[in-house]
Amino acid sequence: MQLTIDSDNNTLFCKDAEGERHMPLYCDEAFKIISNLWVKAGWNAKYLYTFSWMGRPIIQFPEDLVRVQEMIFQLKPDVILETGVAHGGSLIFYASLFEAMRCKGRVIGIDIEIRPHNRAEIEAHPLFDRITLIEGSSVDTETLQKAHALIAPGQKVLVILDSNHLRDHVRAELEAYCDLVCPGSYIVATDGVMREVADIPRGTPSWIDDNPSTAAREFAEAHPEFELTEPPFTFNESTLDFQITHWPGAWLRRR
Numbered sequence: 001m002q003l004t005i006d007s008d009n010n011t012l013f014c015k016d017a018e019g020e021r022h023m024p025l026y027c028d029e030a031f032k033i034i035s036n037l038w039v040k041a042g043w044n045a046k047y048l049y050t051f052s053w054m055g056r057p058i059i060q061f062p063e064d065l066v067r068v069q070e071m072i073f074q075l076k077p078d079v080i081l082e083t084g085v086a087h088g089g090s091l092i093f094y095a096s097l098f099e100a101m102r103c104k105g106r107v108i109g110i111d112i113e114i115r116p117h118n119r120a121e122i123e124a125h126p127l128f129d130r131i132t133l134i135e136g137s138s139v140d141t142e143t144l145q146k147a148h149a150l151i152a153p154g155q156k157v158l159v160i161l162d163s164n165h166l167r168d169h170v171r172a173e174l175e176a177y178c179d180l181v182c183p184g185s186y187i188v189a190t191d192g193v194m195r196e197v198a199d200i201p202r203g204t205p206s207w208i209d210d211n212p213s214t215a216a217r218e219f220a221e222a223h224p225e226f227e228l229t230e231p232p233f234t235f236n237e238s239t240l241d242f243q244i245t246h247w248p249g250a251w252l253r254r255r
């Protein structure tokens with residue numbers, strides 16, 4: 001893609017696979033093009049490795065945290081199950097939303113390796129009473145048995161997949177956890193941004209196909225009881241109809 005931003009004359013020129021376009025710099029389409037490039041530049045600069053939530057590093061794009069908060073407030077799940085714990089920031093984030101909503105919600109975090117210093121910090125956190133940690137691969141039988149045993153029949157579960165983001169692993173996770181999701185709730189295959197960043201210095205060319213969005217699309221084709229659908233804006237006084245996100249093609253809603 002070639003981009004020419006002319007902020008003296010307020011125009012943007014874009015040449016890409018869709019052809020050549022001139023447009024006003026301050027239009028929605030220009031915002032989308034510039035934002036998507038900013039997402040790629042930020043990903044390369046490890047921008048998302050600069051945040052924490054209530055004391056724990058959180059490896060998430062802040063835009064996605066606000067969007068998932070919108071969904072959680074609407075859905076009010078009983079349980080949020082997340083694969084991929086790392087430093088625990090996202091578990092604390094979900095627990096803090098439950099605390100702020102004054103509901104009983106619990107958070108289950110699964111990781112193949114919970115490093116001792118991370119475990120110690122998570123267990124010492126004031127919100128740990130809402131969190132259960134399971135150490136093991138997210139697709140191992142024993143892990144699945146432990147996770148399922150923590151969830152009572154009829155509970156409303158939101159599943160967020162943020163562990164190994166390669167297509168086959170995400171596809172296996174989707175198959176392993178989809179039965180926990182009741183109608184109206186979601187299973188979210190995060191980090192489809194891998195497809196968009198395949199061609200940048202820190203990217204990997206195979207991510208063009210080997211990514212969570214591909215896994216989610218294939219899963220939706222095989223499971224008509226799920227639809228791939230991004231939650232609509234809960235508030236929008238703009239003319240924008242797209243999100244700036246690391247989670248494109250992520251949201252699988254059970255019909």
Ligand SMILES: C[S@@+](CC[C@H](N)C(=O)[O-])C[C@H]1O[C@@H](n2cnc3c(N)ncnc32)[C@H](O)[C@@H]1O
Nearest residue numbers: 058059084085086090111112137138162163164
């Ligand atoms: C992107 S980090 C998770 C970030 C975290 N959710 C947050 O927002 O801060 C990915 C994590 O997935 C874990 N992981 C990788 N493969 C896994 C697997 N097969 N099962 C479970 N966890 C895995 C890694 O150990 C790593 O901690």
